[in-house]
Amino acid sequence: MGKADRAIQHRETLMFKRLLPIIKKEFRQIRRDKRVLAILTLVPAGLLLLNGYALNLDVQSIKMAVYDEDKSATSREFINSFVTSGYFDYVQMLSSSAEATALLDDARIKCAVIIPRDFSHKLGSNDAADIQVLVDGMDSNMATTIVGYVQVIALEYSQKIVLQNLTKIGRGNYIPIQLDARIWYNPELKSAKFLVPGLIGFILAITAVIATSLSIVKEKERNTMEQIDVSPISSVELIIGKMIPYAVISMVAAAIVLVAAFFLFGVTIKGSIVLLFCSTLLFVMAALSIGLFVSTVADSQQVAFQLAALMSMLPTMIFSGFMFPIRSMPWWLQIVSNITPAKFYLIILRSIILKGVGLSAFWPQVIYMLIFVTFMLGLSARRFKKTVG
Amino acid sequence: MPNHAIEVDNLTKHFGDFVAVDHVSFTVKEGEIFGFLGANGAGKSTTIRMLCAILESSSGTARVGGFDINKEPEKVKENIGYMSQRFSLYEDLTVDENINFYGRVYGLTNGQIEERKKWVLEMANLNGRHKSITGTLPGGWKQRLALGCAVLHKPKIVFLDEPTSGVDPVMRRKFWELINELSGQGVTVLVTTHFLEEAEYCNNIMLINAGKIIAVGSPKELKRNYITTPILEVQCSNVIEAMTLVEREPWSIETSVFGTHLHVTVPDEALARKEIQRILSEKGISLNHIDRITPSLEDVFIYLLDQEAKKAA
Numbered sequence: 001m002g003k004a005d006r007a008i009q010h011r012e013t014l015m016f017k018r019l020l021p022i023i024k025k026e027f028r029q030i031r032r033d034k035r036v037l038a039i040l041t042l043v044p045a046g047l048l049l050l051n052g053y054a055l056n057l058d059v060q061s062i063k064m065a066v067y068d069e070d071k072s073a074t075s076r077e078f079i080n081s082f083v084t085s086g087y088f089d090y091v092q093m094l095s096s097s098a099e100a101t102a103l104l105d106d107a108r109i110k111c112a113v114i115i116p117r118d119f120s121h122k123l124g125s126n127d128a129a130d131i132q133v134l135v136d137g138m139d140s141n142m143a144t145t146i147v148g149y150v151q152v153i154a155l156e157y158s159q160k161i162v163l164q165n166l167t168k169i170g171r172g173n174y175i176p177i178q179l180d181a182r183i184w185y186n187p188e189l190k191s192a193k194f195l196v197p198g199l200i201g202f203i204l205a206i207t208a209v210i211a212t213s214l215s216i217v218k219e220k221e222r223n224t225m226e227q228i229d230v231s232p233i234s235s236v237e238l239i240i241g242k243m244i245p246y247a248v249i250s251m252v253a254a255a256i257v258l259v260a261a262f263f264l265f266g267v268t269i270k271g272s273i274v275l276l277f278c279s280t281l282l283f284v285m286a287a288l289s290i291g292l293f294v295s296t297v298a299d300s301q302q303v304a305f306q307l308a309a310l311m312s313m314l315p316t317m318i319f320s321g322f323m324f325p326i327r328s329m330p331w332w333l334q335i336v337s338n339i340t341p342a343k344f345y346l347i348i349l350r351s352i353i354l355k356g357v358g359l360s361a362f363w364p365q366v367i368y369m370l371i372f373v374t375f376m377l378g379l380s381a382r383r384f385k386k387t388v389g
Numbered sequence: 390m391p392n393h394a395i396e397v398d399n400l401t402k403h404f405g406d407f408v409a410v411d412h413v414s415f416t417v418k419e420g421e422i423f424g425f426l427g428a429n430g431a432g433k434s435t436t437i438r439m440l441c442a443i444l445e446s447s448s449g450t451a452r453v454g455g456f457d458i459n460k461e462p463e464k465v466k467e468n469i470g471y472m473s474q475r476f477s478l479y480e481d482l483t484v485d486e487n488i489n490f491y492g493r494v495y496g497l498t499n500g501q502i503e504e505r506k507k508w509v510l511e512m513a514n515l516n517g518r519h520k521s522i523t524g525t526l527p528g529g530w531k532q533r534l535a536l537g538c539a540v541l542h543k544p545k546i547v548f549l550d551e552p553t554s555g556v557d558p559v560m561r562r563k564f565w566e567l568i569n570e571l572s573g574q575g576v577t578v579l580v581t582t583h584f585l586e587e588a589e590y591c592n593n594i595m596l597i598n599a600g601k602i603i604a605v606g607s608p609k610e611l612k613r614n615y616i617t618t619p620i621l622e623v624q625c626s627n628v629i630e631a632m633t634l635v636e637r638e639p640w641s642i643e644t645s646v647f648g649t650h651l652h653v654t655v656p657d658e659a660l661a662r663k664e665i666q667r668i669l670s671e672k673g674i675s676l677n678h679i680d681r682i683t684p685s686l687e688d689v690f691i692y693l694l695d696q697e698a699k700k701a702a
Contacts (some may be wrong), residue, residue, distance in 0.1 A: 021493035025482065032481045223475040227538075229443045230471040230548075231494050232463055 018233055022241030026215065030245065036211055044203040044253045048260055051199050062087055062146055063109040067094040072120035078131075081157055082113070087149050104136055111135045111146050123161060196261040197349035198322035200254050201342045202313075204280070205287050208250045209312035210305060212291030216242060217304040220295075235385045243288045250284045251277075270356025279348045279366065285373045286341040287312065292380035315340035322346060341372045392419045394546050394577035395440065399449035402435050409435040411600035412449065417579060417593075419545075422572050424591030425581040426690070432600040433581040437548050440579070441471050454546050467495070470539035474551035476531050478538060480524030484515055487523055487538060495542035502541075509537030512567065529560030536567060540576070547571060549580040553587065565590050585686045594686075596693060603693050608686055615692055616684040618642060619658045623651040624677040625669055634668050645691065652688070 030036050064082060068075050082088045091109055094100055100112035114132040122129040133150050137143040219225040228238060261267040269276060290311055298304035318324060319333075320342035326334055337343055344365040351362050359366070395417035402410040410432045417423045427433050438444035440453055442462035450457060456464040478487045488509060492502035510516050513533035515526075523531065532552060540547055549568070553561045565587065568578055572592075580591070588594050589608050596603045604611055625631050628651050635653055636644050640661055643654040655661035662679055669676050 017496060018494055021490050025479070025486070025490050028486060029479065029481055222480065223473065223477040224479055226443075226473055226475075227471070227477040227491075230441045230466060230469070231491070232466045232496075233494055234463075 018237050019241050019244075022233070022238065023244050026242060026245040029215070030211075030249070036214060039211055039214075040207050040249055040253060044207065044257055045260070047203055048196075048199060048257055048264070051195055060087060061089045062111055062149070063091050064088045065091045065094050065100060065103055065109045065112045067097055067100055067112065067114045069117040070115050070119040074120035074123055075115045078115070078119075078157055079113070081153055085149065085153055100134055104134060107136065107138075109136075110142070111150070113150075126165070193265070193267050193354060194350075195322075196257070196265060196267045197353050198320065198346055199261075200257050200280075200349060201283065201320060201346050202316050202322055203257060204250050204254055204284055205312040205316040205340075205342050206309070207253055208246055208284055208287035209291040209294065210308040211249070212242060212246045212288050213294035213298065213304045213308045214301055215246070216292070216295035217298050217301050221300055235381070239292065239381055239384060243285075243292075246288060246291075247281070247284050250287070251280065254280050254284075267353065269353050271352035272358065275359065276349075276352050279345065279352070279362075279369075282366065282369050282373065283341060283345040286345075286369055286376065289373060289376035289380050292384060293376060296380060296383040296386075316342040319343055320346050338368075341369050344368045344372075393417065393452075394419045394421075395423075395451065395453050395579065397436075397440070397449075397451040400436065400439060400446055400451050401448045402432075402439060402444070403447045408600050410439070410446075413597070413600070413602055414449075415595055415602065415605055417577055419577055420572060420575045421592040422568060422578045422580065422590065424588045424594035425579060425597065426583070426585075426588055426594055427581075427597040428583070431597045433597060434550055436597070437550050437579070437581065440465075441469060441548055442466055467542075468544055468546065470542070470544040470547040472535050472539040472547075472549050472552055474554045476535060478523055478531070478535055481522065483520050483522055484510070484526075484534060485519045487534070488519075488541065491538045491541050497542060505541050505543075509534065509541070513537050529556050529563070532556055532560070532564060533567065536564070540571065544576070546577045546579070549578065551581050551583070553582065553584065561587070585690065588686050596690060598694060598697055603697060604689075611686065611689050612684050615689050616654075618654050618656055619661075619681050620684055620688060621653045621655060621658070621661060621665070622647075622680045622682045623653060623665060624649065624679075625651070626675045626677075630672070631669060631674055634672060635665065638664065638668070640664060643692070643695070652682075654692075 030040070066079050066082075068079065079090075083090050088111075091103075094103075094112070097114055100109075100114065103109045104112060112134040114134070116130060116132075119129045119131070131154070133147070135143045135146050135150075219228065233241075258267075258269065291308060294304055294308045294311060298307050316322060319326070319337035319340045321337075322342070326337050326343065329337065347365050348362045351357050355361070393416045395415075397413055397415050400410060400413045401408070413432075413436060425433050425436070435444065439446045440451055440458060442453070442458045442465040446459060450459060452458070453465045454468040456468065458465055479490070482490070485506070488506045489502060492505065497505065506519070510519055513530055513536075515521075515530060515534060518526070523534065526534065536549075536552065539549075553564050556564065561584075568580065569590070572578055580587075582588060591608065593605065593607050594611065595605045604615065606614065623631065623635075628646055628649060632644050632646055632651055635641050635651070640655055640657065641653050642656065643652075645652050653661065653665070658681060665679060666676060
């Protein structure tokens with residue numbers, strides 16, 4: 001071994017020697033700082049419960065009222081098909097269409113069905129019967145779903161009548177297209193299954209970015225950074241020493257969310273745990289580098305907290321596809337959405353958890369995240385050296 | 390040939406158009422206590438930060454412990470101790486944990502850390518309190534713990550940036566005993582302060598104003614070199630009125646009030662004594678006594694800063 005090699009090895013062992021005390025110190029401080037502990041533990045737990053239960057995108061038990069002017073056996077049978085579908089809760093029979101408006105105004109029902117007087121007469125004479133459906137459009141997603149349900153129910157009922165008529169002419173078993181739709185990956189169309197991966201991304205983004213930036217800015221604020229500066233600790237050692245503890249904690253948080261999601265919502269991981277671990281680590285690195293960037297801009301914990309929340313929560317909420325589908329955004333917003341690594345991580349997460357597919361399905365996303373981490377970490381480290389070190 | 394722990398050669402720092410430190414050159418001998426004096430914003434901290442290799446100089450060089458601050462900043466950092474005016478240990482860690490952390494950072498072995506910990510706890514009077522959270526300790530104890538942590542690795546050179554600001558007089562005295570102890574062990578101490586009575590404890594002092602060195606030397610030398618004219622201390626019934634009277638006279642070079650006393654700088658002591666007695670008795674001011682005094686550092690600095698102001702005008 002040459003002299004230069006030995007010198008390099010000596011430097012490396014020295015570096016490792018200094019890294020360990022930084023990591024140890026950081027864990028001690030996290031344990032003692034109630035605020036950081038809360039961000040790291042309560043926030044993920046709260047978010048999971050809140051989003052898992054409250055943010056239920058499933059449309060069920062739709063409160064419905066009916067104004068039946070026809071009052072025939074046919075109209076009753078038609079109304080009954082709503083109730084038996086399982087999606088509608090029959091609230092009451094109305095005596096005027098004005099009553100329907102009043103109930104909708106008060107948000108006591110989501111939808112009203114009005115059946116005209118000639119409903120059974122027209123059906124009996126092979127004429128097309130009109131029905132009116134009033135839907136509360138305040139929540140446009142829900143309204144669209146309700147209209148969809150009503151259409152299916154009306155269609156099925158029409159089909160029944162058509163079949164009856166065909167039977168009369170001896171062609172009762174003829175159906176032109178037999179639809180057998182199967183929804184893959186999330187067969188019960190449960191929102192929780194769709195939301196949990198998004199939630200993991202959301203939680204990681206928030207905890208990693210906020211906690212890292214706070215821990216560094218706290219050192220600036222309390223002047224301990226000056227003591228670190230005059231010590232032989234290099235800025236690279238400090239950055240790594242700060243990142244490792246928060247990476248570990250973020251990974252634990254992700255694991256907790258996954259376990260909780262299994263017990264609370266029955267979400268299982270279909271794909272490879274190793275892939276899940278690696279991609280999550282990559283995303284955590286991206287989040288930590290954003291946190292590092294924030295710490296080079298902010299000088300007080302207050303500013304750091306706000307900035308970190310802004311830089312993590314907002315883009316993750318809006319642009320990651322966590323809640324709003326990116327494909328329905330205007331083209332320029334779709335381009336803007338690329339600023340958040342969460343968008344790419346979510347695609348990977350959903351692929352692994354829901355589809356169980358391998359790297360071949362999401363390697364472009366992995367490459368994007370690698371580029372993001374390299375760029376952001378490089379930029380932050382450079383700024384860090386200038387402003388902090 | 391005496392060895393120099395610190396050699397500074399034309400060190401300069403600009404912040405944009407503002408020149409914080411302007412071609413400063415000086416040397417500090419091994420094992421001496423070197424005082425660095427100046428008003429706030431005079432450039433003391435900027436100079437120290439450059440010597441500690443945490444701030445790059447705009448031009449000029451310095452060698453600290455034999456290492457170039459610009460070329461070998463890591464070497465400089467390994468060989469110095471630093472303590473700032475603001476407490477900079479981790480308040481949320483215990484005394485033990487702070488000592489362990491800095492011990493490891495400077496590469497001490499477990500045995501060395503234990504040995505030094507004993508010394509620090511003894512020195513800072515913290516025996517039995519090593520498990521206390523540092524933030525809960527009183528100010529004076531904290532400062533001494535900070536000094537202890539700064540010299541854990543037994544550096545040959547220690548920088549103390551206003552170490553005693555915000556510390557009560559008793560603690561300040563104890564702190565200086567520690568500084569003397571370090572110096573006795575051969576450690577070079579560069580300390581900034583704005584307490585002039587503290588400057589008297591230094592082997593050498595340097596006064597800096599607007600980024601430039603105004604005077605360097607031992608307290609004795611400074612008093613002898615800059616105050617050549619006698620200073621008379623006058624105690625009388627109405628100090629303010631007496632000052633306005635004496636100020637007008639052609640033989641008084643400078644007058645200033647020090648509490649209930651009047652200090653008058655005069656070229657001819659005998660003449661001045663006679664004249665002061667005459668003027669005061671004319672105005673009915675009762676005179677207690679007139680004494681010739683040895684000038685204090687404060688007299689020296691007031692004189693020097695006055696000269697600077699006159700030069701600038």
